[in-house]
Amino acid sequence: MYLSDKIIVRMKKILVAEDNRLILETIVHSLTREGYEIIKANDGKECLKVMEENEIDLLITDLYMPYINGNEVIAILRDERKKNTPILVLSAAGAEDIVLKAFELGADDFMIKPFSLVELNVRVRKLLAMKR
Amino acid sequence: MRSINLKFNKLIKYHLLFVCLIVFLLPKVSSGTNYADNQTDTSITNNNLPSVISDTLDTSLKERKIILKDSSVLVPGEPVTSIQEHPQEKVNSPHNNVNKIVLWLMGDKNVAEYKIRLIDYGNDHLPLFLRKYFMRFVEKTYTYPIIILFLLLISGLILNVTIVLLVMYFTSKTKNHRERYVRIYRNHYEDVLRSFLFGDIDWDLARLKLKRLKVPLNRKILTDVLLVFKENLRGEMDSQIPQIFLKLGLEKDSIKLSKSIFYFRRIEGLKALTNLDPENAKVIISNYLNDSHITVRTEAQVAYVRLHPENPFEFLKTLKKPFTRWTQLSSFYIFRLHQIPVPSFTDYLDSEIPTIRNFGLRMIIFFQQLENAPAIFKLLDSPFEMTRYLSIQAINDLRLYDGKQLIKNIYQGETEKNKIEIIKALKNIGDEADFEFLESIILSDSISLKTEACRSLYYINNLGRERLNVLNQNSDLEIDQFLAHVTNSRN
Numbered sequence: 001m002y003l004s005d006k007i008i009v010r011m012k013k014i015l016v017a018e019d020n021r022l023i024l025e026t027i028v029h030s031l032t033r034e035g036y037e038i039i040k041a042n043d044g045k046e047c048l049k050v051m052e053e054n055e056i057d058l059l060i061t062d063l064y065m066p067y068i069n070g071n072e073v074i075a076i077l078r079d080e081r082k083k084n085t086p087i088l089v090l091s092a093a094g095a096e097d098i099v100l101k102a103f104e105l106g107a108d109d110f111m112i113k114p115f116s117l118v119e120l121n122v123r124v125r126k127l128l129a130m131k132r
Numbered sequence: 133m134r135s136i137n138l139k140f141n142k143l144i145k146y147h148l149l150f151v152c153l154i155v156f157l158l159p160k161v162s163s164g165t166n167y168a169d170n171q172t173d174t175s176i177t178n179n180n181l182p183s184v185i186s187d188t189l190d191t192s193l194k195e196r197k198i199i200l201k202d203s204s205v206l207v208p209g210e211p212v213t214s215i216q217e218h219p220q221e222k223v224n225s226p227h228n229n230v231n232k233i234v235l236w237l238m239g240d241k242n243v244a245e246y247k248i249r250l251i252d253y254g255n256d257h258l259p260l261f262l263r264k265y266f267m268r269f270v271e272k273t274y275t276y277p278i279i280i281l282f283l284l285l286i287s288g289l290i291l292n293v294t295i296v297l298l299v300m301y302f303t304s305k306t307k308n309h310r311e312r313y314v315r316i317y318r319n320h321y322e323d324v325l326r327s328f329l330f331g332d333i334d335w336d337l338a339r340l341k342l343k344r345l346k347v348p349l350n351r352k353i354l355t356d357v358l359l360v361f362k363e364n365l366r367g368e369m370d371s372q373i374p375q376i377f378l379k380l381g382l383e384k385d386s387i388k389l390s391k392s393i394f395y396f397r398r399i400e401g402l403k404a405l406t407n408l409d410p411e412n413a414k415v416i417i418s419n420y421l422n423d424s425h426i427t428v429r430t431e432a433q434v435a436y437v438r439l440h441p442e443n444p445f446e447f448l449k450t451l452k453k454p455f456t457r458w459t460q461l462s463s464f465y466i467f468r469l470h471q472i473p474v475p476s477f478t479d480y481l482d483s484e485i486p487t488i489r490n491f492g493l494r495m496i497i498f499f500q501q502l503e504n505a506p507a508i509f510k511l512l513d514s515p516f517e518m519t520r521y522l523s524i525q526a527i528n529d530l531r532l533y534d535g536k537q538l539i540k541n542i543y544q545g546e547t548e549k550n551k552i553e554i555i556k557a558l559k560n561i562g563d564e565a566d567f568e569f570l571e572s573i574i575l576s577d578s579i580s581l582k583t584e585a586c587r588s589l590y591y592i593n594n595l596g597r598e599r600l601n602v603l604n605q606n607s608d609l610e611i612d613q614f615l616a617h618v619t620n621s622r623n
Contacts, residue, residue: 021319025326115364
């Protein structure tokens with residue numbers, strides 16, 4: 001059972017959209033060690049482009065990014081395409097209205113910075129399992 | 133960039149050639165012609181002839197005569213005979229060596245006056261050994277052809293522009309170089325620390341890879357990287373990052389920064405210590421809680437809230453400066469972000485500083501601390517409008533029925549803003565006993581007070597609505613219009 005799970009996990013493709021290089025690379029490092037295939041995007045525009053060109057299983061996005069912010073990315077994805085791709089929002093802005101707005105637009109989960117990488121891995125696993 | 137550099141080199145080269153030409157050639161040429169010109173020109177100007185004429189009278193006496201006879205260019209009534217009859221006598225006039233264009237531009241009286249002033253200034257202000265050079269300079273200034281002065285001026289201008297451009301070029305180059313350096317080392321340090329934090333390499337190897345840590349800039353870059361890690365990550369890494377900071381001795385830099393004379397460096401040091409070396413920070417920030425610079429003070433106060441979860445606002449008791457609104461908001465944000473246990477804010481209501489009392493009231497309202505009612509009532513007598521306003525708001529929001537009579541008592545002496553707040557409070561804590569009070573307000577002149585009183589009376593209970601109907605029928609106050617306004621859901 002564990003082995004088959006691992007095989008499925010290895011096949012999953014996660015897109016991480018984050019403008020802070022340190023955070024982006026840290027998340028990528030952590031998730032790569034868990035066996036996921038990771039694609040990086042430095043801003044909202046790049047994120048949408050990657051989503052268009054690839055079959056992504058999970059999107060992890062920051063809210064405040066250059067060109068197109070996280071909320072706009074979520075709204076576009078939910079309105080036009082990739083309706084079923086789970087979205088995890090990772091943001092330093094933890095005010096109630098901001099979190100609620102992200103959920104209203106179609107986010108599936110929300111993590112507030114500072115965040116734990118262990119917790120992130122658990123949530124990623126859970127979201128991918130829900131999609132499956 | 134290279135092409136710009138070459139262009140600059142060319143510009144400097146040509147400019148130097150140009151200056152050399154002016155310095156070595158032109159004065160020699162001009163000194164040969166000056167004397168003859170001056171002899172004739174000054175004699176003409178002494179007779180108050182227009183300078184346009186004087187410029188044309190260089191060649192011969194014959195030409196001069198022809199022109200002088202032309203009455204259209206002469207000033208009527210002016211004597212013109214002197215130049216024809218006694219030309220040699222005028223050579224020793226005060227302006228005999230003065231450049232003709234200077235005379236044309238300034239007028240002969242001004243020229244003489246300025247020259248005398250300059251000489252006087254030199255005599256009065258300059259030391260003896262400099263005076264003769266100064267006099268020589270003044271003489272030269274008055275005798276050199278003005279074209280040379282202009283050329284020197286232009287040369288100076290070009291030199292200035294060149295220097296400015298060179299400074300800009302080298303500043304930009306240095307800045308770009310520094311940015312590139314910072315980016316390269318930041319990325320390098322991030323990678324090394326990430327590998328260490330994820331257990332890919334041990335500390336010895338990580339320490340070896342963290343190069344050039346003796347350079348202050350590199351130590352600053354590493355501190356910044358550690359700060360970003362600390363601000364964004366929780367869990368196991370959260371405890372490892374301050375250890376790295378201490379192992380590398382970076383806290384010494386931050387302590388040094390926190391003692392800097394520049395406020396922004398002090399803030400930088402305080403921020404690093406608060407996040408990465410809390411024990412040292414606790415001692416240091418206590419010195420800055422009453423700092424004269426508002427930004428340093430804010431940083432220290434916010435840091436205090438974060439580092440003292442057991443009693444985050446204790447510093448307010450010793451605060452001597454105002455507790456600014458921005459600091460209140462920042463402290464509150466940190467307080468909520470780090471989920472610090474909520475203390476009782478009653479103690480701060482006795483503070484001598486109004487901003488602290490107001491903050492205490494705001495916190496009491498926000499956290500619904502009902503046990504503080506007696507302290508809130510006391511503040512209704514405060515001389516500060518905002519304090520009384522917040523007290524009334526607290527009575528309203530916390531539904532402190534015991535305070536109803538107190539706010540009604542102070543109504544008459546209150547400002548319009550506070551009166552409205554009292555009427556609003558009666559909407560929530562009022563009853564039939566307050567109808568008469570509200571009716572008296574409806575009969576007053578102020579529209580805003582009337583509107584608010586109608587609203588309160590309408591929402592207290594059904595009896596209040598009936599009273600409004602009766603009042604509407606028995607008076608010409610057009611209360612139905614106020615009611616239409618207050619019952620409209622948009623208002």
